Amino acid sequence: MSKIYAKCPAAITDKVSEIISKYHPTLAGVGIKIACLTVANTEEDEPALLLHGYPCAAVVKILGAKDRARGVGDAEIVFDEVVYNDLSAEEQNALIDHELTHLEVKRRPKTGKPVFDAYKRPALQMKLHDRQFGWFDEVAKRHGAKSMECKQATGLVLSGKQVYFNFDLKSKLGDGVTASVKLM
Numbered sequence: 686m687s688k689i690y691a692k693c694p695a696a697i698t699d700k701v702s703e704i705i706s707k708y709h710p711t712l713a714g715v716g717i718k719i720a721c722l723t724v725a726n727t728e729e730d731e732p733a734l735l736l737h738g739y740p741c742a743a744v745v746k747i748l749g750a751k752d753r754a755r756g757v758g759d760a761e762i763v764f765d766e767v768v769y770n771d772l773s774a775e776e777q778n779a780l781i782d783h784e785l786t787h788l789e790v791k792r793r794p795k796t797g798k799p800v801f802d803a804y805k806r807p808a809l810q811m812k813l814h815d816r817q818f819g820w821f822d823e824v825a826k827r828h829g830a831k832s833m834e835c836k837q838a839t840g841l842v843l844s845g846k847q848v849y850f851n852f853d854l855k856s857k858l859g860d861g862v863t864a865s866v867k868l869m
Contacts (some may be wrong), residue, residue: 686724687727687728688724688725688726688727688733689724689725689726689727690722690723690724690763691722691723691725691766691778692721692722692723693721693722693723693725693764693774697721697723697764698719698721700777700778700781700782701719701721701762701785704778704781704782704785705717705719705785706786707784708782709788710784711715711789711790712788712790712792712807713799714799715790715799715807717759717760717788717790717807717809718754718756718757718758718760718806719758719761719762719765719785720748720754720757720758720760720762720764721761721763721764722761722762722763723763723764723765723766723769724763724764725765725766725767726767726852730830731764732765732768733765734764734765735764740768741765741829742764742765742768742769742772742782742860743763743764743765743778743781743783744760744762744763745760745762745763745785745787745788746760746761746863747759747760747788747809747810747811748760748761749821750802750803750804753802753806754804759806759807759809760788760809762781762784762785764780769819786800786812787794787811787812788809788811788812789809789810789811789812790807790808790809790842791807791808791809791810791845815850816841817854818823818834818837818841820833820835820837820838822836825838853860
């Protein structure tokens with residue numbers, strides 16, 4: 686498997702800047718610089734981008750001192766080129782917003798002012814997901830309500846139904862798709 690990395694086209698970097706301005710004023714306020722890359726795989730059947738062994742659409746990381754000193758950026762987002770290009774404009778915006786939400790500006794505990802590094806760049810830290818699941822269907826089938834899988838799924842439905850399930854499945858899945866979801 687051979688991967689090919691490339692600088693993102695201006696359309697993507699412009700969209701990243703727009704999303705920062707619109708949804709991430711804290712990042713915009715410190716003048717964050719995001720390096721954007723795409724990755725493609727020469728093996729068309731294989732995903733180009735993996736995270737913890739799972740295919741993903743994009744990944745973000747905070748760049749180290751050497752990259753900051755070279756002016757590469759403060760953080761880097763790598764997009765799976767094929768996946769990204771298959772998304773609608775709204776889905777691309779959501780993906781970019783997701784990756785940027787991982788980035789938080791470090792702040793001084795007493796004053797709340799941003800911390801800057803030796804290169805006068807904002808010090809960043811990674812924000813974890815609000816929810817993270819690793820489920821095995823077979824465990825849920827064997828142990829039902831006693832499994833972590835079912836407990837987490839129940840908790841998600843009960844606490845997050847207006848956030849995660851507030852949509853009409855038929856309009857999202859299309860005609861000819863039968864789906865039934867009953868929320869309490």
